[in-house]
Amino acid sequence: MLRYTISRLLQAVLVILVMSLLLFMLIGLMPGDPVENMLEGNPALTPETMAQMRALYGVDQPLYTRYGHWLTSALHGDLGYSSVYFRPVLDVLGPAIVQTAKLLVLTELISIPLAMLLGALAARKPGGWTDSIISLLAFASISLPGFWTSLILIIVFSVKLGWLPASGTPLLSDASMSEQLVHMILPVTVLTFFHVGPLVRYVRASMIETLNSDFVRTARAKGLSEVTVVMRHALRNALIPMVTVLALGFGSLFSGALVVETIFGMLGMGKIIYDAISNIDFNLALVGLLLATIVTLLSSLLADLAYAWLDPRITLK
């Protein structure tokens, strides 16, 4: 187990390095270059000074040299400045990470129990009425464009009814807990609906398999009540593989968060990355994307470890 963990960690480091190179190259292909974007519109600027600035910042050097420089300073903890906020990128990203974490944790806290409940209900009588309706909901969940769901909820609950705010963050930064929660209702609803569909389908399939297994038949034969059989025996075992599904779903949940944050104007990781790419803020876009990648990779590693820990039948090699 320890050897497995170490080798996976080493692999993850390698992948992160490769990803950083790839993202560095891709972001270098965005329009303009850092010096040009920084000094754009300054009339006092002559081509000569531009060239001097480029030389000063090393922008005139070949890509691999620039990547080498970037990597060296990144490893020394210097991730550069955001050209839009004029602050170190980590200062910009810090509060955004907290914001996105709140959004995602709240979504998971609602999605997981909801998926378990709906999945278990659907699995009790496959092909029955309940199953058909839940199936239909799951299909709707994977077919709805998240940005459209957001717009419709804003039209209904903010514009027509005036019940909920159409933005994800309250205007005052020291807003009370309840005020923050009210602003989160619509974004979390959209994300939950987007996230829960695949989970429900997963729980359902896993439950059907477990309900047909020998130990559940034994539990029933012992005369245990249906609730005990489903909740204590079947559901607990059906949930083990769900760890993997949750971790694999993280990337898509983050994608959803980007869309939702952009529409509701929440200053989270997703919106920061989106704005950074729109405004060609090289450093901020690069570090933001890299952080998102690192978190996804680590979550999939954690899922594999948790899977082996929860199910003793699995040995990791």
Place this chain on the structure above:
Amino acid sequence: MSTVTADKAPAEAGRNSVWSKRWERFRHNKLAMISLVFLALMAIACAMAGPIEHFTGIDANATNLLRRFRPPSAQHWLGTDDLGRDVLLRLLHGGQVSIAVGLLATVITAVIGIAIGVTAGYIGGQFDNILMRMTDCIIALPLIPVLIVLGAVDLTKIGLSPEAASSPAVVFLRIVIIIALVDWTTIARIARAGTITVRDVDYVRAATVSGAKGPYNVFVHVLPNIATPLIVAMTLSVGRIILFESTLSFLGFGIVPPTPTWGNMLTNAQQLIISAPLLAVYPGLLIFTTVMAVNFVGDGVRSAFDPRSEAGSRSH
């Protein structure tokens, strides 16, 4: 029992009866059939955009600021938008783009995925290991941010002339290609799993021993045997790709106006939510119903092709 006799029948007849059985099963799936008809009607309606423009003399791209936000009328069935353009015609044109991106990107996705999956599965060993680790990494990525970066790439920096980079054909192909670049992983995994099973079957081994080379085995034995799960996966990926395209276009990194798509028609709608909420309803409703129908058809194809899955998980 009948499938067994069908398999033993001469190749041509056997194939026919397998396919007619599948069609038979698909036909009895009401939801899938309704969805298929819906998609066919949608495709026909979208294809009519050009002829309708021709006969009514309305140009979908002609702006007229004196006729903004008109309610539905005999001339403009769904009214006009913020620039006085006919909403219905723009929806139909947008549908052409969305459906074309969905189909074309799926084909390219399948080609990349099958090439990588089959090679990894057939060659195996360390090669397989590396390819599959790569696939795992891409699966774990947050795709929308990655797609946005790819969509932001300045094509003149990779050697295209400024005119070429902004031509509609390039803009269209670019979105097809970037979606295919990130979406091939599902198909690659399925192709690999299938290839590994087929590779070790006796008759393939026998062919290898009799001197059959890798490519021959792949085309004659492997591909026909893994076609079924691949067709199912491809059907399901059409819906996912339409969603990707609309999300990207909505965010401004996909297909850009004046070419309408269901996604970019919603970009402005957010600003107009108070004055013209209906403009935000139509395009999204079309995305939703189309993707839902594609997914129902995909599910129908799955259960028609693999009746055994019916017993276990019908909708998984």
